[in-house]
Amino acid sequence: MSQRSERRGIHVDQSELLCKKGCGYYGNAAWQGLCSKCWREEYQRARQKQIQEDWALAEKLQREEEAAYASSHGSQSQSPAQPSQSQPSLTPFSKFEEKKTNEKTRKVTTVKKFFSPSSRTAPKKGTTSMSERERDEERERREKFQGRRESHGETLLRDLKGIFTQNWEMSSPTEESHEGKSHSPSFTRQPSVETDRVSRDFVDFLKNLQKPGREIHKQSRAFIESMANKKDLGADELSECVQDFYQNMSDRLMSHFKGSSEKVERVMDQVEKYIMTRLYKSVFCPETTDDEKKDLATQHRIRALHWVTIQMLCVPVDEEILEVADSVVKAITDIIEMDSKRVPRDKLACITSCSKHIFNAIKVTKKEPASADDFLPTLIYIVLKANPPRLQSNIQYITRFCNPSRLMTGEDGYYFTNLCCAVAFIEKLDAQSLNLSPEDFERYMSGQVSPRRQDDPGSWTDSGSSINPLISQLHHNLDVLSSLEKRQQQVVDGAMALQTELNEWQDSVAREVQEILEKYPLEIKPRASAIDAENVENDRLPPPLQPQVFAG
Known part of the structure; x- marks a missing residue:
């Protein structure tokens, strides 16, 4: 299988990261592939359309209410002394009230924007008299049409x-x-x-x-x-x-x-x-949204994909290299630390730092600069290993409240767009993306078989036309442990030999010193007290000459 076909499910064209409108800025999955500028324009147009529809609905409800009220009021004025005969005329009005309540339940978030709360929206009690209902509706109509209505x-x-x-x-x-x-x-x-x-x-x-x-x-x-x-x-x-x-x-x-x-x-x-x-x-994660529900779904999805290995994603990273393993750990730490930040810019900084550590790990492994095709699979692998807390809430928080210029251009916007693509890929991950058969993928996802469990022979069978990558990884790890054991034994043997050589050298030096001392004994002569100390014939010497002075 060629390298291109292996990455068929993970490869993302760089043009797909840009805005679908063709403005040149980075798009976002949360904005339906648009940049923040184009999304706001589309959102405002859709919002204006929704406002117009809500106004039309509100006016329709108002006209129906006025017609029903006029009909009910006319029936009651014609026969005020016969309550039993006026009851049939109130029944259609009650049905209309039920219909209106259902309509308002579906449009409660929009109708409330245009009408102030009043007693009409409250459920009517059975003890309320007809005159009280009429006064409430009259007061409501006056409140509705007073002043300028605004969206x-x-x-x-x-x-x-x-x-x-x-x-x-x-x-x-x-x-x-x-x-x-x-x-x-x-x-x-x-x-x-x-x-x-x-x-x-x-x-x-x-x-x-x-x-x-x-x-x-x-x-x-x-x-x-x-x-x-x-x-x-x-x-x-x-x-x-x-x-x-x-x-x-x-x-x-x-x-x-x-x-x-x-x-x-x-x-x-x-x-x-x-x-x-x-x-x-x-x-952050307000109650009016389903961000928390999305967080739980994403977290459950990542946990269900715990069996995905680095070989399945074709990640060009060798974690046996110390520097690479350190970069991977730092990348995981940065993506997890994103949740502890409050400012959108600081959360973006964590994503940028994580991405730079990923590029460094790829560069050290391949000994050449990393490409975009290498970066995205590695980012997916880091997200799967980290399982960041409240990932969807953090992405939505950055999308909603970050300075839009940061998300549209620059490295922060590029890395954030790739993170959104990685999350979208994890949500849609399938057997083809991992080069697995659909049967194996379903068994792994359901938990019936785990690639990391050795007690189930079915989990170690061949997958497709090649050997299961987990078996190769297992044998590779065993070979690494065996080589480490041999190297450790060599180090221990070398240390023992060095200790023996040091002891022998110390004994040989001591013997040579002793032999030299025995062959050439050291004689120390006493120190002389004076120059003439050994001259015993001092009394025979003539007296010393004395200076003489002659007169004359």
Whole structure:
């Protein structure tokens, strides 16, 4: 089987990573293959269409309600003194109420955006009189048609415009100190240590910007407080709010810094860090989504694929090399550590670090730069080995609340797109992708047979036209252990021989020293006390000459 056919199920063309619209940016599986820019355009068009449909439905319900009310009111005014005869006229109205309730159950998330809650939506009690019902419906109609009706998208846009209505100038110290005391109760009731640290770092960073720094801080805090009143929104609506804030802030910074993209990007990184750290608990894996359900499904899927080996994925990595094994461990650690980060940019940094360790492992193994066809299978293998916690929630969190410029271009966007492809591949993994027969794949997935279990002879049979790769791996490991045992014995024998040689050398040196001392004994003479100490005839010497002085 050729190398190309082996990778038939894993190979992904690089053009498939780009946006389906052909804009040149990286796409995302969560955005149906579109980039963040094209996805927002498609989402807004679909949203406007849905709003129009909801308005049409709401107006239809209103007309039917008014017709039913008029019919019921006319029947009651004609025969007010005969309750038994008016009962048949109320029956159609009750059926209409039941039909209307069913319609509103299916459209509850959209109709609530346009109509304020009233007593009409509450279930009617049997003890409520007809006059009370009439008054409630009259009051409801007055509330509906008073003022200008607006869609939920217009409400979000109005809130965001309210944040950016003030001039781009410094606020006074009094306003800053007053603002520091007006915290939102939902986000500052129990501030964590990390939140306080990020807030201090954000303020310290903005001090260097001087004039716009305080205004950026004020705008960011106002946005956080406005988000506290939007807890009932869905994840997509929350994402729209954050992305709109990013766009507005970026546009204002671009005009202030006169087109300096580096400065704008640096400030936006700090803004994203500050905002998302404060909003993390309320927007990560919200209850309105099925992110948690997807996390459990992905985790169960990866556990069911525990039997997949590195040979089945054709991963060009040799973990017997110490440097390669170390890179694999670091890559697994990085992808697991992603869940502990709060800021989308920090989660992307973990993905980028993991990918760089993967490229290093491939480079060391192949002794040449890694290609994209080598990277994706290795990334799939790392995800299978790591089984990262809350993988789907983290991917969705990055998709919804990360600065879109990071996901559209650059290495962060490339690695994140590959991770999404790896997760999608794991969800659709089949026998053909692993070069297995469908029967073996089903047995492995069901747990009836495990390739790593030796007590079942059927698990070690040939798979297809070649030997089961697990058998080859087993024999290879046994050979490695045998060679290690031989090398260990050689090292032990060499150490014992070296110890024997050292002992013999020490004995031989001692013997030679003793022989030399016996052959050439050392004689030490006593030290002389003076030059004439041994001269015994001193008395026979003439007296020493004395100087004489002659007169004359």
